[in-house]
Amino acid sequence: MSLKRCRTCGVLTLALSFGLLVSPPARAQTVDAQTVASAQSLYDQAVSEMDAGQFAPACPKLEEVTRLIPEGLGAKLTLAECYEKTGRLASAWAQYSLVETLAGRTGQAERLREAVAAAAVLKPRLAMLTVAVPAEVRAIAGLVIAWDGVTLGEEQWESALPVDAGAHRLVATAPGRRAWEEAVEVRGEGAPVIVEVKPLVVETVAPAAVEGRRGPEEAPSERAWQRPAALVALGVGVIGVGVGATLGGLAIARNGQSNEGHCNAENLCNQEGFALREQALALGNGSTVAMIAGGALLAGGAVLWFTAPARGKDKGAGELGRARVAVVPGGVLLQGRW
Known part of the structure; x- marks a missing residue:
């Protein structure tokens, strides 16, 4: 039977082809009447489209038919023809080969001869x-x-x-x-x-995508600002202490001038002595503020300097110096061990 004859008679034989493969009890368990009816309807539509030369829409319908009734050899042969008409020769050959295997197992000699002949014709063209x-x-x-x-x-x-x-x-x-x-x-x-197939390149992780803690060797760079900041604080602190000392000296001088005939031992002053005492008091207050501010900056600068990570040394190279800074009357006290 030619492929065209098989396709035109497929409407009558689709359901029967399933019946040739299994016994009635097995059919009742595996395929219901609704499934067979749906498959037959799709098959009818596909055959009509193929008769009209519309193979592209027919092939998917036949694929669904073979999915619904895998044992239907007539549908598989028609699907193979549809594939062949659309240029899918390998897919057509695979269907013919499948029918050849199944027909041989079930003793369907006519299907077997048809599939073998069609596959042999296609094979050199693959x-x-x-x-x-x-x-x-x-x-x-x-x-x-x-x-x-x-x-x-x-x-x-x-x-x-x-x-x-x-x-x-x-x-x-x-x-x-x-x-x-x-x-x-x-x-x-x-x-x-x-x-x-070419060699597959090893996947690399971009540095920016790597997360985690920085190692101990990177710790110094995290506080690289500390020593420059310490130098600035120390410099400004020295200036503050210097200003405080200068103002303190001027306060002492003004107080001494007030005692030169302008104020007595009971601190009773004439107008000029009173003015000198006022100047001495203001200068003394300014000296105190400048000394405290300068001392605090010196203390902070010293702490920053001595707690900064050592340059060019790892953690085990030695201990950082320990220092104690305190502001005392008239200056700053710095004690430490290095």
């Missing part, structure tokens, strides 16, 4: 793909190679595999490696296609 996997790539742990999203087992590497014409994509992946992929265009019938 485009054959060979995925070449060099030894260095094959040695990559966890290597996975996929053709159009379907994983190829290692047994399929380096073997000629029938593929449909058109655009395809070969992708190789592995843990810790960048995915490698290549677009493959298969043209012509019977043409060999060889694609070599």
Whole structure:
């Protein structure tokens, strides 16, 4: 029976083809009447479209029929013809080969002869793909190679595999490696296609993406500002103490001038003596403020300096100096051990 004759009579034989494969009890358990009716309706529509030369919409309907009734050999043969008409020769050959296997198991001689003949005619026209996997790539742990999203087992590497014409994509992946992929265009019938998988690049992590604590060797750079700040504080503190000392000296001088005939021992002063005493008091207050501020800056600067990380030394090179700074009347007391 030719393929065309099979297609036109398929409306009558689809449901019967299922009945030839299994016994009545098994049919009742696996496929219900609604499923058979749906499959028959889709099959009828697909056959009508194929008779009208509309193969593109017919193939998906036949695929659904074979999914609903996997044992339907007539639908598989019609699907193979549909694939062949749309240029999907490898898919058509695969369907014929499947029918050949199933028909041989179930003793359907006519289906078997039809499938064998059609597959033999198609085989020389098939485009054959060979995925070449060099030894260095094959040695990559966890290597996975996929053709159009379907994983190829290692047994399929380096073997000629029938593929449909058109655009395809070969992708190789592995843990810790960048995915490698290549677009493959298969043209012509019977043409060999060889694609070599290239080495997968080791995935690297950008420095900016690495999180974690900085190591001890990086600690000094975290407080690199400390010594410059200490120098500034010490410098301003020295100036403050100097200003305080100067103001204190002027206060003492004004007080001495008031005692030169302007104020007596009971601190009773004439107008000029009173003015000198007022100046001495103001200068003394300014001296106190300047000394305290300068002393505080000196103390802070000293603490910053002696607690700053040592330059060019690791943590075990020695202990940092320990210091104690205190403001005392007339100056700053600095005690420490280095």
